[in-house]
Amino acid sequence: xxxxxxxxxxxxxxxxxxxxxxxxxxxxxxxxxxxxxxxxxxxxxxxxxxxxxxxxxxxxxxxxxxxxxxxxxxxxxxxxxxxxxxxxxxxxxxxxxxxxxxxxxxxxxxxxxxxxxxxxxxxxxxxxxxx
Amino acid sequence: xxxxxxxxxxxxxxxxxxxxxxxxxxxxxxxxxxxxxxxxxxxxxxxxxxxxxxxxxxxxxxxxxxxxxxxxxxxxxxxxxxxxxxxxxxxxxxxxxxxxxxxxxxxxxxxxxxxxxxxxxxxxxxxxxxxxxxxxxxxxxxxxxxxxxxxxxxxxxxxxxxxxxxxxxxxxxxxxxxxxxxxxxxxxxxxxxxxxxxxxxxxxxxxxxxxxxxxxxxxxxxxxxxxxxxxxxxxxxxxxxxxxxxxxxxxxxxxxxxxxxxxxxxxxxxxxxxxxxxxxxxxxxxxxxxxxxxxxxxxxxxxxxxxxxxxxxxxxxxxxxxxxxxxxxxxxxxxxxxxxxxxxxxxxxxxxxxxxxxxxxxxxxxxxxxxxxxxxxxxxxxxxxxxxxxxxxxxxxxxxxxxxxxxxxxxxxxxxxxxxxxxxxxxxxxxxxxxxxxxxxxxxxxxxxxxxxxxxxxxxxxxxxxxxxxxxxxxxxxxxxxxxxxxxxxxxxxxxx
Numbered sequence: 001x002x003x004x005x006x007x008x009x010x011x012x013x014x015x016x017x018x019x020x021x022x023x024x025x026x027x028x029x030x031x032x033x034x035x036x037x038x039x040x041x042x043x044x045x046x047x048x049x050x051x052x053x054x055x056x057x058x059x060x061x062x063x064x065x066x067x068x069x070x071x072x073x074x075x076x077x078x079x080x081x082x083x084x085x086x087x088x089x090x091x092x093x094x095x096x097x098x099x100x101x102x103x104x105x106x107x108x109x110x111x112x113x114x115x116x117x118x119x120x121x122x123x124x125x126x127x128x129x130x131x
Numbered sequence: 132x133x134x135x136x137x138x139x140x141x142x143x144x145x146x147x148x149x150x151x152x153x154x155x156x157x158x159x160x161x162x163x164x165x166x167x168x169x170x171x172x173x174x175x176x177x178x179x180x181x182x183x184x185x186x187x188x189x190x191x192x193x194x195x196x197x198x199x200x201x202x203x204x205x206x207x208x209x210x211x212x213x214x215x216x217x218x219x220x221x222x223x224x225x226x227x228x229x230x231x232x233x234x235x236x237x238x239x240x241x242x243x244x245x246x247x248x249x250x251x252x253x254x255x256x257x258x259x260x261x262x263x264x265x266x267x268x269x270x271x272x273x274x275x276x277x278x279x280x281x282x283x284x285x286x287x288x289x290x291x292x293x294x295x296x297x298x299x300x301x302x303x304x305x306x307x308x309x310x311x312x313x314x315x316x317x318x319x320x321x322x323x324x325x326x327x328x329x330x331x332x333x334x335x336x337x338x339x340x341x342x343x344x345x346x347x348x349x350x351x352x353x354x355x356x357x358x359x360x361x362x363x364x365x366x367x368x369x370x371x372x373x374x375x376x377x378x379x380x381x382x383x384x385x386x387x388x389x390x391x392x393x394x395x396x397x398x399x400x401x402x403x404x405x406x407x408x409x410x411x412x413x414x415x416x417x418x419x420x421x422x423x424x425x426x427x428x429x430x431x432x433x434x435x436x437x438x439x440x441x442x443x444x445x446x447x448x449x450x451x452x453x454x455x456x457x458x459x460x461x462x463x464x465x466x467x468x469x470x471x472x473x474x475x476x477x478x479x480x481x482x483x484x485x486x487x488x489x490x491x492x493x494x495x496x497x498x499x500x501x502x503x504x505x506x507x508x509x510x511x512x513x514x515x516x517x518x519x520x521x522x523x524x525x526x527x528x529x530x531x532x533x534x535x536x537x538x539x540x541x542x543x544x545x546x547x548x549x550x551x552x553x554x555x556x557x558x559x560x561x562x563x564x565x566x567x568x569x570x571x572x573x574x575x576x577x578x579x580x581x582x583x584x585x586x587x588x589x590x591x592x593x594x595x596x597x598x599x600x601x602x603x604x605x606x607x608x609x610x611x612x613x614x615x616x617x618x619x620x621x622x623x624x625x626x627x628x
Contacts, residue, residue: 028305035298035302041294044298048298048301048302048305051302051305052305055305055308055309055312058309058312059312062312062316088315088321089312089315092264092311092312095264095268096308099268099271099304102271102275103271103274103275103297103300103301103304106275106278106279106293106297107294107297107301110278110282110290110293110294110297111294113282113285113290114290114291114294117288117290126291
């Protein structure tokens with residue numbers, strides 16, 4: 001089963017790589033669209049999160065090495081030094097996810113406060129300050 | 132105990148998270164602890180600046196992983212100068228805000244103390260770290276805490292200003308992350324010294340793309356046009372001490388990021404011209420917007436953006452004299468603008484609807500505060516004998532040495548606009564008829580001391596600029612000397628481990 005999967009993966013490697021990059025960039029564009037075009041505050045924050053998710057996927061995709069192993073020297077993998085998956089982008093993504101979580105939390109709490117104050121979540125109806 | 136750069140980050144962070152526990156012991160503690168921490172930061176700065184003067188730099192390796200692999204903290208004359216400035220301003224702002232309100236609301240005080248200390252930690256972290264991703268993390272700490280502080284008061288429109296800041300900030304952080312990713316695929320390292328060393332391997336087009344992404348990202352904290360839409364709202368809605376902290380602390384860290392990336396990481400010719408143009412546009416638009424503001428704090432915010440534009444112009448000229456002038460401007464902006472925000476927000480408390488027209492007669496009601504505000508206003512437009520005069524003079528001479536006549540004309544023309552709107556406020560305070568009688572909110576004695584300290588600095592530096600020019604010359608040398616920065620980080624047999 002695993003062998004089969006591996007063969008399929010090698011055969012269609014380029015398409016899969018392209019698919020990952022394409023998905024990542026597509027997600028970023030979807031997020032950007034939501035941030036720029038949507039009027040609802042919650043939808044804008046969802047857009048920011050989708051944009052971040054796309055970027056994280058791009059990080060992981062770039063760090064991947066075809067047929068790579070986990071970046072740990074373990075029995076049976078003593079010679080794996082040159083085919084390890086780069087661990088740095090994964091560490092960066094973990095940190096970035098936590099930061100994104102914090103930003104989303106702050107954004108949602110601000111939306112709650114804005115909703116209590118203005119009784120609406122439409123961005124074009126909240127204009128006490130000049131936008 | 133040996134004082135090392137890591138104390139800058141560990142001590143305020145520890146204190147920030149200890150506040151919720153300490154408040155159970157005594158309810159005055161969340162007011163006092165930030166002051167002690169800021170004072171300790173000043174002690175660290177003094178000790179480390181002595182070491183920097185002796186050895187040229189101080190670097191620290193974290194967790195035993197040496198420079199290219201682990202995260203390192205490095206204090207050069209340039210970053211040491213900015214960190215000392217931030218520590219000092221942090222302490223003065225604490226002194227100003229201590230007992231700012233007579234009524235104690237413990238919950239409010241607690242969260243304010245935590246957020247403020249984390250913001251200062253983040254700003255210092257941006258400056259002393261040697262790792263680009265670490266810089267991004269600290270930038271996000273600054274952004275999140277600054278957003279929370281902007282929306283601190285429930286009864287103002289803070290949430291709206293904060294949300295605006297968050298949208299711009301969230302977008303920019305994505306761009307910085309993308310830039311870091313592209314940079315990592317090109318050079319395979321995150322250490323700034325090593326990136327700088329390998330930068331010549333990167334193709335020109337890629338380099339320009341990454342630089343643009345970085346400039347947009349850091350331009351937001353540095354209030355660069357057109358990324359500064361958040362600034363006037365955030366400044367005007369945030370609590371008074373926080374506005375002062377934005378001008379004295381957050382913006383300084385943003386400019387540091389911009390300068391470190393343009394001067395140390397990249398060596399693209401066009402980047403300097405871009406800085407001049409961006410700075411010029413920022414300055415002209417901001418100063419003219421300031422002219423038509425009726426709210427005092429918004430006016431000060433636009434003026435702050437204009438000053439940062441001037442700083443960018445000075446860095447963009449790029450000669451040693453110009454970089455020196457830019458650093459002098461940053462110092463002046465931190466001190467003077469903080470003084471203006473501090474005295475301005477007390478004046479605002481006493482006016483009916485926070486507009487400039489209700490300030491009439493303040494010169495009699497609040498003589499000391501009005502005097503300090505006028506001092507700040509005269510200093511920031513660059514009248515002698517105040518400190519603002521020297522920095523503007525150095526910028527103009529630096530531009531004259533490069534024969535940039537148009538630039539000089541633009542700076543002088545904008546200065547006239549600046550004089551008009553500052554003098555309008557001052558004349559309103561002193562020469563307009565007193566219109567209405569309202570209950571006067573008297574500032575506390577420690578707030579007066581804090582503002583007095585800043586006013587004294589403006590006067591003393593104005594009369595004896597040589598007191599700090601030595602440090603500034605060292606710092607300017609350091610910015611332009613990329614090779615020795617790389618050498619410090621990568622081949623350091625660090626004097627302090």
